[in-house]
Amino acid sequence: MNKNYGMEIVRATEIAALTAARIQGLGNHIDILNQAREAITKTLSRLNVCGHVVNDRFATSPDIRPLPETIGVGEQVTDLMAIALEAHHSAADGKNNATAYAVIGKRGSIQTLPNLGMYKIVVGPRIGKVVDINQSPTVNIKRCARALGKYTENMTVCVLNQPRHQQLIEEIRKCGARIKLIDEGEISGCLSAITGEKSDIYIGYGYAPEGALIAAAVGCMGGYFEGKIFYENDRDRAAAECHGITDFDKIFRLEDLIRSHEIAIAATGVTDGEFLEGVRFTPNGAITSSFIARAETHTYRKLETRHFFDYKPVF
Structure with missing residues (x-):
């Protein structure tokens, strides 16, 4: 432009x-x-x-x-x-x-995305690419703690307070990290993790279209983002194909969602x-x-x- x-x-x-x-x-x-x-x-x-x-x-x-x-x-x-x-x-x-x-x-x-659910993990530039969405929350939290030079008990994880996150919340608590629960506003939670002001890492399920905006924020502010769309049936996969997505196991990163x-x-x-x-x-x-x-x-x-x-x- x-x-x-x-x-x-x-x-x-x-x-x-x-x-x-x-x-x-x-x-x-x-x-x-x-x-x-x-x-x-x-x-x-x-x-x-x-x-x-x-x-x-x-x-x-x-x-x-x-x-x-x-x-x-x-x-x-x-x-x-x-x-x-x-x-x-x-x-x-x-x-x-x-x-x-x-x-x-x-x-x-900006990559267009289907109106489906997406599991996301977002961290700031001090942490970078040490996270892996295919690893457990415990592994990712401990990797982030090492990158920041913190004890796991001093890490703050932002999570949406939703029933679908009950198992995730239990695992985070079990590993000893602090939790910041929010009712809505996953983008706000991700931006907080990017800056590191109120949380160190965002983990959880949200909407796929919002993933593009979060990736844009990472592209502008630094940090690291991974997202994975979840498909429940053939209709979901057909919806993804309408957006040019054919790899249904794909992990979306910044460069996949924001191409400039x-x-x-x-x-x-x-x-x-x-x-x-x-x-x-x-x-x-x-x-x-x-x-x-x-x-x-x-x-x-x-x-x-x-x-x-x-x-x-x-x-």
Whole structure:
């Protein structure tokens, strides 16, 4: 791409976050997601690109507002991925880890993925490639502890608090590591592991499309990612083949999901989370916490933005 679009896509995540934060905690899971999707679409539509929307997990959901196939008013062709509100159930219930995300890259740089489950393991750049998704959680945790020069008991593992993770959680506890359980927001948990600020490693099952965004973050910020899609039947395998995936035992790494350094990612917190603070409303506006990262330079910024609605109303 001939331009750094990071500052432009972060404006879209800010508007989505402000829109969702205004109705957070009201309990309507579908409405808060739809309003965030409408807000991010409206703002991204001003980009001077022809952005092809990829990896929209809700594309076929009848109750969810669809994202357009292309977004923007320009001629430069790009890939564009938008998660207007991750953890929308948590946002609607007034809980943590709700965040808005966007990724932009040159056309063909983001691998499309089927709407299936993916087992992931994510670590920061200080740990690197010592993990192996085919090894047990215990082995990977101990390898990471050695890489960081820590005792296993001082390692913090971020895991989604879901029934499917019960065996995983029991094994982590048995090996002696600390656990940070989160109800939703696997991307936020992965970003926390990349930076090492609140956890050392993320392990667990999530969604495959989100894996592409997590890989983009690794490409921009450093670290290491492995993911493996799980197929329950022939229908799942046929869905993967529609995305050019024929090796059903494949371990996906950064280079498999993000094929270019010309990529940027942005995010804004809606509610307080593992990686970003949520929106804070003031008497005449709001304060948002965001980040922008760019793969070409590994430039990484955290932003605190003050919005004054008297001058630029959002709603």
